[in-house]
Amino acid sequence: MNAPIDPRKFQNPVTTAKGEKRASVFFKELKTLWFNSGSLCNIECANCYIQSSPTADHFIYLTPEDMAPYLDEIDEMYAHKIEIAFTGGEPYLNPHMIRLSEMALERGHELLILTNAMKPMMRPRVQKGLLDLQARFPGKMTLRVSLDHFSQEGHDQERGEGSFDIALKGMAWLTEHNFTLNIAGRSMFSESEIAARQGYAHLCKVQGWNIDAQDPAVTILFPEMDENVDVPEITVACWGILDIHPDSMMCATSRMVVRRKDEDRASVLACTLLWDDPQFETGKTLKESLGPVKLNHPHCAKFCVLGGASCSA
Numbered sequence: 001m002n003a004p005i006d007p008r009k010f011q012n013p014v015t016t017a018k019g020e021k022r023a024s025v026f027f028k029e030l031k032t033l034w035f036n037s038g039s040l041c042n043i044e045c046a047n048c049y050i051q052s053s054p055t056a057d058h059f060i061y062l063t064p065e066d067m068a069p070y071l072d073e074i075d076e077m078y079a080h081k082i083e084i085a086f087t088g089g090e091p092y093l094n095p096h097m098i099r100l101s102e103m104a105l106e107r108g109h110e111l112l113i114l115t116n117a118m119k120p121m122m123r124p125r126v127q128k129g130l131l132d133l134q135a136r137f138p139g140k141m142t143l144r145v146s147l148d149h150f151s152q153e154g155h156d157q158e159r160g161e162g163s164f165d166i167a168l169k170g171m172a173w174l175t176e177h178n179f180t181l182n183i184a185g186r187s188m189f190s191e192s193e194i195a196a197r198q199g200y201a202h203l204c205k206v207q208g209w210n211i212d213a214q215d216p217a218v219t220i221l222f223p224e225m226d227e228n229v230d231v232p233e234i235t236v237a238c239w240g241i242l243d244i245h246p247d248s249m250m251c252a253t254s255r256m257v258v259r260r261k262d263e264d265r266a267s268v269l270a271c272t273l274l275w276d277d278p279q280f281e282t283g284k285t286l287k288e289s290l291g292p293v294k295l296n297h298p299h300c301a302k303f304c305v306l307g308g309a310s311c312s313a
């Protein structure tokens with residue numbers, strides 16, 4: 001069994017429990033701006049890190065009015081285009097989702113949408129909108145579908161009975177219409193990464209999906225996120241010891257916009273992972289939010305610095 005986290009750790013943003021200088025990540029450039037479309041989801045998974053469910057309303061639906069100022073800020077900051085990514089909840093529950101996607105594409109950005117490819121995505125109005133965007137902006141949109149495991153058993157254990165078959169129908173529809181697809185899996189199951197990738201490769205072949213299960217940027221296997229398990233704190237010396245550059249952390253190149261239910265405007269968070277810790281709310285505008293991020297959370301250590309995973313494409 002894993003040891004519980006030492007309560008003296010992750011208390012002071014500047015120093016660690018041992019009194020050493022805590023590591024920070026300085027903002028480098030914006031490669032991906034994430035938008036949380038809302039925390040509502042059509043299902044309730046056993047290990048949803050953002051606590052989405054059919055009743056979760058901590059993040060309300062993002063609207064075109066919420067999104068537009070951030071797209072304007074990107075245009076002011078950069079001459080080039082970036083990646084705009086949507087996560088949830090399930091984005092296709094948000095009634096504005098097609099328009100939000102269109103707004104990103106109209107500005108020339110690449111678009112990534114995380115979805116469970118279940119019933120909300122399969123509603124005729126959403127399908128029609130997706131097909132229209134696909135025709136108008138060919139090659140600019142990727143859908144990353146959550147398939148926790150390549151087996152029905154493993155996936156349904158996490159997401160509820162029958163969810164694997166429903167997601168497969170969604171994948172079949174997306175494949176039939178030539179959408180670019182990624183898979184988001186989980187490494188929680190006991191097999192090695194090699195075995196997991198072989199399992200996904202077999203599933204892709206049987207289902208006729210054009211998805212490379214061996215490419216970690218296309219079939220992404222996320223580690224579990226348990227902030228109660230003990231992890232080392234990250235000091236400034238760690239970068240050299242581990243031979244990792246702080247610029248490779250997600251918070252050097254990304255931010256996430258959310259709309260909290262009790263607030264009258266959207267906020268910007270340091271990353272997609274730390275959505276309920278006020279230390280990681282970095283501002284209301286993009287420009288306000290580009291200061292250094294102090295790695296004062298177990299996820300920073302376990303998931304990013306030591307685990308090496310990234311939520312971006």
Ligand code: SF4
Nearest residue numbers: 041044045048052089
């Ligand atoms: S489908 Fe995704 S957002 Fe919805 S509950 Fe499951 S993990 Fe959370």
Ligand code: SF4
Nearest residue numbers: 250251271299300304
């Ligand atoms: S969890 Fe990772 S991306 Fe988020 S603030 Fe910590 S190091 Fe940065």
